[in-house]
Each structure stands twice: as C-alpha cells, then as structure tokens.
Amino acid sequence: MDVTLRGALLVAAGAAVGGVARYVVTSALPHDFPFGTLAVNILGSFLLALLAFGPLGSLDLRLLFGVGALGAFTTMSTFALDTVSLVEGASWQLAVANAFLNPGICLLSAVLGRVVGSWWTHLGV
Numbered sequence: 001m002d003v004t005l006r007g008a009l010l011v012a013a014g015a016a017v018g019g020v021a022r023y024v025v026t027s028a029l030p031h032d033f034p035f036g037t038l039a040v041n042i043l044g045s046f047l048l049a050l051l052a053f054g055p056l057g058s059l060d061l062r063l064l065f066g067v068g069a070l071g072a073f074t075t076m077s078t079f080a081l082d083t084v085s086l087v088e089g090a091s092w093q094l095a096v097a098n099a100f101l102n103p104g105i106c107l108l109s110a111v112l113g114r115v116v117g118s119w120w121t122h123l124g125v
Contacts, residue, residue, distance in 0.1 A: 007063050014068020022073045044074030048081050 025043075026036025048070045051062065070077050079102050086095035 007059075010060055010063040011068040011071070014064040014070075015072040016068075018069035018072030021069070040074045041076035041080075044070050044077035045080035048077035049084060052081055052085075 022036075022040050025040050029035040029039060048066055051066050051070070079098070083095050083098050086092075086098060
C-alpha cells in the first residue's frame with residue numbers, strides 16, 4: 001500500500017478520535033488494576049477483527065478506523081488480529097511464536113526502558 005496524503009489524513013483523523021476514546025475509557029474505570037487498558041485491548045481487538053473480516057472493508061474505512069482510530073485506541077488489537085490471521089492461514093507455529101514473543105519481549109523491553117530511564121535520571125541529563 002502506497003502512502004498518500006489522503007491516507008495520512010484519514011489515519012491522523014482516526015488517531016485523534018481513538019486517542020481521546022482511550023483517554024475517556026481508561027479514565028472512567030477503576031485504577032486499582034489496569035481495567036482501562038484491558039477494556040480497550042478487548043474492545044479494540046474485537047472491533048479490528050470485525051472491520052477486517054466484516055463487510056466494511058473499503059481502504060478509506062480501514063485507514064480511518066483500523067489504522068487510525070483503533071491504532072491509537074489500542075495496539076493489542078493489531079497483535080490479536082495478526083495472531084488470528086496466522087492461525088487462519090494455518091501457520092500455527094508462527095501464531096504461537098507471535099503470541100509468546102510479543103508480550104514477552106515487550107515486557108522485557110519495558111523493564112529495559114525503566115532501567116535506562118532510571119540510569120539517565122541519575123546522570124542528570
């Protein structure tokens with residue numbers, strides 16, 4: 001898919017809506033557990049799969065809602081759809097690898113980011 005100005009504007013408009021929606025949902029739910037994150041990940045995964053496999057498949061709608069709105073709302077939806085698509089394509093080994101590598105490596109990356117951020121803060125940079 002080629003990047004066009006129209007496509008970029010559709011993604012940007014959708015991202016503005018998705019980002020605000022994420023803020024509203026996560027702010028409205030209790031904070032003793034990341035219920036907001038869980039809620040947007042569940043809802044976003046459902047909506048992206050619905051968009052991908054449902055009848056609303058025009059490129060403009062995919063850019064506006066799929067890449068823009070749902071991309072800003074949650075990236076878990078993309079991870080979930082990628083994994084489902086691998087299963088659907090009978091790539092079970094890749095689906096399992098994706099299901100374990102994404103959360104595992106991302107958690108390790110977050111730990112590394114915390115370590116580097118703390119180190120950087122102590123340097124006073």
